[in-house]
Amino acid sequence: MRSSASTGTVLLFAVAMVLLIAVRDGHCAQLCMDSTFPRTVNGSLSFCGYNGTACCNSTDDAAVQRQFAAMNISGTPCGDLVKSILCARCNPYAGELFTVATSPRTVPRLCNSTGVASQLSSKPSRADYCSLVWDTCKAVRIPGSPFQSPRGGAAAPTLTDVWQSAAAFNASRVALPVNGMCLERIGNGSYLNMAPHPDGSNRVFLSNQAGKVFLATMPEQGSGKTLQLDVTTPFLDITDEVHFDNEFGLLGLAFHPDFAKNGRFFVSYSCDKTQSASCSGRCACNSDVGCDPSKLGADNGAQPCQFQSVIAEYTANASSGSPSKVRAFLPQPNPSPAHAC
Helix, strand or coil: CCHHHHHHHHHHHHHHCCCCECCCCCCCCCCCCCCCCCEEEEEECCCCCCEEEECCCHHHHHHHHHHHHHHCCCCCHHHHHHHHHHHHHHCCCHHHHCEECCEECCCCCCCCCCCHHHHHCCCCCCCCHHHHHHHHHCCCCCCCCCCCCCCCCCCCCCHHHHCCCHHHHHHCCCCCCCCCCECCCCCCCCCCEEEECCCCCCEEEEECCCCEEEEEECCCCCCCCCCECCCCCCCEECCCCCCCECCECEEEEEECCCHHHHCEEEEEEEEECCCCCCCCCCCCCCHHHCCCHHHCCCECCECCCCEEEEEEEEECCCCCCCCEEEEEEEEEECCECCECC
16 A cells, blocks of 8 residues: 555645655656646636646546545644645646556655645644654544545545554655655746856746746745745846747756856747847858758748747846846757757
8 A cells, every 4th residue: 555655745745835756767747647738727726726737627626625525624634634635636746746657546655855744734844744644644534535445444544444553654655766856845936947046045046938037035945935036026038039939938047157256147048030130040041052041931830940049148246137138149040840959
């Protein structure tokens, strides 16, 4: 039985923010239990609370709410934990949470975590989420319990009906791989890149695919606090230069080791010659090789060399101000309008 192992990871995921749990190869991708990509959520899920993207729609969210209501444990400490576990199926990483190799599970995996308990109750933070679940729910009868053995048993089992002791409950956990890790979810935003501030502080730079870079402050590990970020004041906004679509956008971010002194940093992004005057680059088809781009046919509606991949250097005050572009170099045409280089 792997139920216990499943419980802890979920909490990490569902309650804090995106808690990402590594799998065998130490890599997690956003994927739902049915192997589809998370869907865009209009607003937020009324019961499970996810916004942005999730593996549930409003109908799925309502089904989880009905399942939880039937357990009759709402408003209790155990109920808070079980709700988080049930809602983990809506997590953008549900495919990783509920699957080990090719064997699906009914309860997401659990791993040790700091700060999880503080996300759910007033109890002090604990390092072991499995123990938190055991101590909180071991004597609570839960109709339709997610921990119930597939073989059946009591209609409303307690954890002690399934496991004889906390040690047995904890031992059933799936061990993380040597190169695995647990991360606490600390924000609801969707970002493509994160780079630590070169000054060694707890600040980081986050960039989204649309073309904005933000300066954020990371909370102390295990504090239960969330990322401090003001989305209304981006550190850099080049959305007017970035072509954002599917696999195109602001794709890379790097800071000079002496950024605190020289303010230099670099971004890589996609641009569209038909939309941005600053988007330029030499086409592989040119007069030097006896090729006329105007005679080439359109590719899925895109003109030859319409899309370019650019690396640009910027300079700014070490932590604030309006960065200015120093130069753009290495423009390369994207050979396919469907994929960025």
